[in-house]
Amino acid sequence: MQHHTPFYYHNGLTPDQLQFFEKNGYLHFKSFLPSETVHELIREIEKVEAFLIRNQQDKVNGIPLKFGINTNGQKFIQRIAFASRYSDMLHHFLQHERFQQLIALLGHHEGRIGEFEKDGLVVNHYLNTPGSEYKQLGWHTDSPRDLFLGSRIKPMLNVGLHLDDCPIQNGGLRLLSGTHKQGMLRLLFRKKYFIDNKPDRNEIGFDITAGDLTIHDGRLWHRVQQSPLQGEASRRRVMYIPIVTGAYQPKNHLSRTPLYHSIGSLLNRKSRLAYALTNQQQAATTNVLKQTSK
Ligand SMILES: O=C(O)CCC(=O)C(=O)O
Numbered sequence: 379m380q381h382h383t384p385f386y387y388h389n390g391l392t393p394d395q396l397q398f399f400e401k402n403g404y405l406h407f408k409s410f411l412p413s414e415t416v417h418e419l420i421r422e423i424e425k426v427e428a429f430l431i432r433n434q435q436d437k438v439n440g441i442p443l444k445f446g447i448n449t450n451g452q453k454f455i456q457r458i459a460f461a462s463r464y465s466d467m468l469h470h471f472l473q474h475e476r477f478q479q480l481i482a483l484l485g486h487h488e489g490r491i492g493e494f495e496k497d498g499l500v501v502n503h504y505l506n507t508p509g510s511e512y513k514q515l516g517w518h519t520d521s522p523r524d525l526f527l528g529s530r531i532k533p534m535l536n537v538g539l540h541l542d543d544c545p546i547q548n549g550g551l552r553l554l555s556g557t558h559k560q561g562m563l564r565l566l567f568r569k570k571y572f573i574d575n576k577p578d579r580n581e582i583g584f585d586i587t588a589g590d591l592t593i594h595d596g597r598l599w600h601r602v603q604q605s606p607l608q609g610e611a612s613r614r615r616v617m618y619i620p621i622v623t624g625a626y627q628p629k630n631h632l633s634r635t636p637l638y639h640s641i642g643s644l645l646n647r648k649s650r651l652a653y654a655l656t657n658q659q660q661a662a663t664t665n666v667l668k669q670t671s672k
């Protein structure tokens with residue numbers, strides 16, 4: 379696996395950082411957040427989680443929550459969408475000028491923090507326990523979701539705030555540098571979406587300490603490698619903030635569940651999921667061909 383030298387963030391992006399991102403499609407900043415902020419965020423997320431469980435909610439703005447059993451035998455939430463909807467603290471946190479500064483990575487596109495769009499502020503919580511439903515995530519890009527929603531792929535960035543230490547050997551984020559510049563066919567077919575968990579000899583991994591930030595272009599291929607550890611030592615929490623472009627498309631409590639989410643929760647047998655995804659890829663391709671021929 380390949381290594382890289384991370385950057386440090388000082389009030390705005392440098393020409394070097396902009397150039398690195400344009401070429402490779404990702405960036406890694408060490409210590410973007412101080413540890414007090416990381417602790418505050420973790421406490422706040424726990425409050426939101428307790429609230430959602432108490433209210434027996436299974437979706438936020440149409441996006442299903444993913445549940446599992448924690449190391450203490452209690453139910454917990456392994457993926458929360460639109461987390462800032464239930465927290466003033468998280469809402470204010472997203473308004474920070476530092477996040478506005480990152481929009482510059484979209485170049486000439488007009489961008490904004492997608493607090494109320496796509497899946498909003500997402501909290502991912504990976505854990506290896508017998509009751510965990512979320513230990514890894516197969517190869518994918520974040521872009522085809524646009525196609526399934528019937529629109530063109532628009533430029534977008536995913537900003538990851540890492541809340542636990544995760545050295546490379548503990549698994550975590552893996553990506554294929556430069557794949558944000560591939561054509562549409564490679565974007566759709568380079569690997570089997572979400573089914574393929576195999577390491578790639580060109581993949582890049584990260585030595586993450588809590589408070590680090592990563593950013594990737596929505597078109598870049600990436601995955602999450604399962605931790606070789608069990609229980610508490612395998613815990614990995616990451617918040618994702620989307621930076622989006624194009625027409626403003628906010629969601630609310632009346633929003634419908636997108637097809638790719640309902641299929642995911644209806645079918646959990648791998649072969650049937652693979653079949654459904656192949657059909658989705660075909661539908662997406664037809665969609666692309668229709669759009670490119672317009
Ligand atoms: O957990 C991560 O670092 C990546 C998650 C991801 O790629 C996704 O939720 O789309």
Ligand SMILES: [Fe+2]
Pocket residue numbers: 518519520600
């Ligand atoms: Fe992703």
